[in-house]
Amino acid sequence: MEKDSNQSRGIFSDISEINLREQLLVPDPHYLEGYMKMKAFTPARLGLWRCGPRYKTQSILRFRADHAAAQDSVFSYVSPDLIKEMRFIAIQTKCCSKDEYLTRPDLGRRFSKEYEEKIKRHITNRPKIQLVIGDGLSSAAIEANIKEIIPSIKQGLNYYGLDCAQHIFVKYCRVGVMDQVGELTNADVVCMLIGERPGLATAQSMSAYIAYKPTMGMPEMRRTVVSNIHAQGIPPVEAGAYISELLYKMLNYKKSGLDLKAAENRN
Template sequence: MPLPDESLAEADLARLLQEALARTPARLMVGRAGPGYLTSTWLKLRADHAAARDAVHAEIDLPRDFSGRSFLELRTRACSKAEYLMRPDRGRELDDGSLELLRPHTISADVLFIIGDGLSAAAVRLNALSLLDSLTLAARERGWSVGPTCFVHHCRVGILNALGEALRPTVAVLLIGERPGLATAESLSAYLAHRPQRGHTDAQRNLISNIHANGVSLPDATARLIALIARMMAVGASGVGIKESLTVRPPPPAVG
């Protein structure tokens, strides 16, 4: 018969473990079979890995995935998903047909929103359109002019430079699928740049990542992105010199 204080300690430990597991998708305390995973854990790992591979290799079809929505549909110099994965440089440049398509749209705007498939079609299908709509509404409420929304197939982050030179927005925002992990294949990133142009690197960009149902919520992402855009317009720059002013949120309620 355990002593009362020992029973209390075990109960506290169980509660703390439950609370920790509720706050992370990491595989903690999953048990083992000899030196390996339990069969159930191993099967879940295999399923998550398959979902990640599917997200990387899948393609976005605008009429199917974003039915009824109008975009400037652009393509990079990566002619296939295989080439895109092997030649990242080609995913940073627009092809000749896309550059020609952009010629009538060279009037500068305050904000340009871009969606790129990136490394997760699943993230774009699930999150990009809702985030785009809330960002566009918030931008117009502030009186900012919004350029034509672009969708770029086989897109890398460096496409910001090419579109910045072609369309000359004050701030460009790229919503792009993140490289999937074993916790989720549905995570979206948002990259921002003030007057992007050739030669700019990640040092001239800002990033909010991990946008998905179990990460940064769409309302939080919208608020943070709009605040960053306003800051960039006020300062006239983006990148390492621009810092977010984040409000510390209380932790989620305890489980159980």
């Protein structure tokens, strides 16, 4: 109610609540319908109008708000409550702070001895499938999607007669650390769900990197990637179902990445 009355006075409590695709700032457009249709095709900021040679105040504020949201998702942490609720095994890389994480990508790809031991202690059964959840460059992406995608992956695996049990959560995570997880757990397939570098369109986009028996130093072409997982992209629930099929195929073909594509095309 309060928001409504604020809006009617032209005041917004949060400028990023405006749906940009439905907002056109061009006064008296020649062909409003066509303009709106064009805007519906893209998240790009079309039709912002101008004041002299500059953007209007509203556009600048919105740009800054979206940029701030993107930065926040990099610098914030996945809530410890969520990690607890999902019963993740909490691990972190060699990084000790966000600053170190951003400036030293190499440290984000390796665990310290202490955490290596923790993984080995918890995962002892050489799982067929090991899920790893990493904050990556967007904690917001993990918070938005993880509760929907994991049950969907599990449901899909159930369909293929498979399962996955204990999931690892990695703080200060880079994609390459999944290779070390592979070596430590002896899992057949490692699937990492990691927050994507946020953009101005969304800060909630997540990717899945999946590899068959990954090893440290392996070529990147052995990774299969599913990107753009978020409510406006590939819905997390549907992505989970698709990922479960990929996991099933990798176990069948004993391959991932470009090798898997090639093997599939041969059949």
